[in-house]
Amino acid sequence: MAHSAEGNVAKTVSSSRPSKPKLGQHFLTGSASAQRIVDALGDISQNTVLEIGPGRGALTSLLARKARRLIAVELDRVLSAQLRMKFSLTPNVEIIEADILALDFDSIFGPKPGSTRPGLELTPERIHVVGNLPYYITSELLLCLFAYRKYFDLVVVMVQKEVADRLAAKPGGAEYGLLSATAQLYGRVERLFTLAPGAFSPPPKVDSAVVRITIEPKLDELRVAEAPFIDFLRLSFGQKRKTLWNNLRENYDTKVLRAAMEKSKVDPGIRAEALSLEKSAALFRTLANGNPSTPGAK
Ligand code: SAM
Numbered sequence: 001m002a003h004s005a006e007g008n009v010a011k012t013v014s015s016s017r018p019s020k021p022k023l024g025q026h027f028l029t030g031s032a033s034a035q036r037i038v039d040a041l042g043d044i045s046q047n048t049v050l051e052i053g054p055g056r057g058a059l060t061s062l063l064a065r066k067a068r069r070l071i072a073v074e075l076d077r078v079l080s081a082q083l084r085m086k087f088s089l090t091p092n093v094e095i096i097e098a099d100i101l102a103l104d105f106d107s108i109f110g111p112k113p114g115s116t117r118p119g120l121e122l123t124p125e126r127i128h129v130v131g132n133l134p135y136y137i138t139s140e141l142l143l144c145l146f147a148y149r150k151y152f153d154l155v156v157v158m159v160q161k162e163v164a165d166r167l168a169a170k171p172g173g174a175e176y177g178l179l180s181a182t183a184q185l186y187g188r189v190e191r192l193f194t195l196a197p198g199a200f201s202p203p204p205k206v207d208s209a210v211v212r213i214t215i216e217p218k219l220d221e222l223r224v225a226e227a228p229f230i231d232f233l234r235l236s237f238g239q240k241r242k243t244l245w246n247n248l249r250e251n252y253d254t255k256v257l258r259a260a261m262e263k264s265k266v267d268p269g270i271r272a273e274a275l276s277l278e279k280s281a282a283l284f285r286t287l288a289n290g291n292p293s294t295p296g297a298k
Contacts, residue, residue, distance in 0.1 A: 024134025024137070025076070025134070026200035026202060026204045027056050028059070028199060034059050038063055038130070040156045040192055040212050041128050042154075044067045044068070044128055045067070047067055047127070048069040049067040049070050049071070049129075050071050050072075050129045051129075052141065052157070053073070053100070053131050054072040054073075055079055060093070064087065064092065064093045067092065068092060069094075070093045071094045072095050074095065075098065080097035081097075101137060101141060106148075109125065110124065110151075111124075124150055125151075126153035128153065128156070133157050135206075138160065142167075142213075143182070146183075146186040152215055153214070155215070156210065156211070156213075157211060158195070158208050159208065159210075160208060164194075164209035164210070166179050167179060167180060167211050168180070168190065168211060171273065172273065176273045178237040181237070181277060185218055185222075185229075185277060186215060186218075187216055187217070188213065189212075190211065192210040192211065192212055194207055194210075195208045195210075223281065224284055232280070235247060235250065236248060236275070237272045240271075244266070244272050244275065247272065264279070264283045266283050
């Protein structure tokens with residue numbers, strides 16, 4: 001998969017995808033919901049927008065009217081052919097038939113051959129991402145977007161309601177977990193509104209919600225290196241029923257761990273769900289600084 005080359009964040013979720021003959025195809029029926037999603041992007045008149053899974057074009061037509069440039073990626077061959085016909089005379093719209101998870105973002109959004117000169121650092125254009133997602137790719141897709149965050153600044157996506165709750169959850173709540181911590185490490189998450197199954201055709205079995213993620217990585221502020229800190233979070237949340245102590249004990253010497261928890265004022269009896277990113281980072285930095293074989297603190 002092209003995306004796993006960048007960082008190790010994409011490793012967090014298994015890449016084995018179920019074979020879904022219908023590709024998560026639940027099409028928005030009402031124009032009001034489509035309008036609300038597009039409005040959540042703000043003023044896009046100067047932006048390039050990447051739409052994931054345009055389907056029958058419920059969002060695409062609205063986006064085409066508002067965005068400076070629209071790139072829409074649809075995996076379904078028939079739907080993408082229909083969209084190409086529909087937008088063939090619309091110069092700011094490009095329809096790509098592809099699996100979004102296999103797309104090489106560098107070749108689409110990165111510098112083109114001849115566009116760089118020695119001494120000239122090219123800052124990539126920052127793209128807004130939008131989509132009523134096929135739910136089976138949600139986590140993997142978000143992790144890919146985080147891995148390629150140099151190209152993206154805003155993500156507005158419709159996801160399963162429970163996933164939206166987890167993405168936006170605060171530490172201490174039942175929904176807070178690895179997905180929440182990871183998403184909040186890379187961006188500011190807002191849960192905007194929910195839609196009932198009746199808003200789609202055919203209706204899905206679950207409720208849906210729209211989230212907006214403003215990409216604002218916290219790695220520098222937390223003074224942690226990306227890959228080892230993601231590994232640390234994964235270990236912290238390893239087994240949901242275990243305490244933080246029991247999860248971390250798998251990788252750390254107990255004496256070192258006890259001293260680091262004391263120093264960073266973390267109660268060994270809590271679960272990772274109760275720990276803010278700041279506290280996790282403090283513990284991680286203490287462990288990394290106290291143990292030269294643990295890389296990661298900056
Ligand atoms: N945007 C449309 C709407 O709101 O009515 C369709 C949304 S539907 C939930 C998801 C769309 O994503 C479908 O058109 C489906 O064919 C497409 N899709 C599924 N898997 C995809 C993938 N891996 N890459 C790109 N598109 C995909």
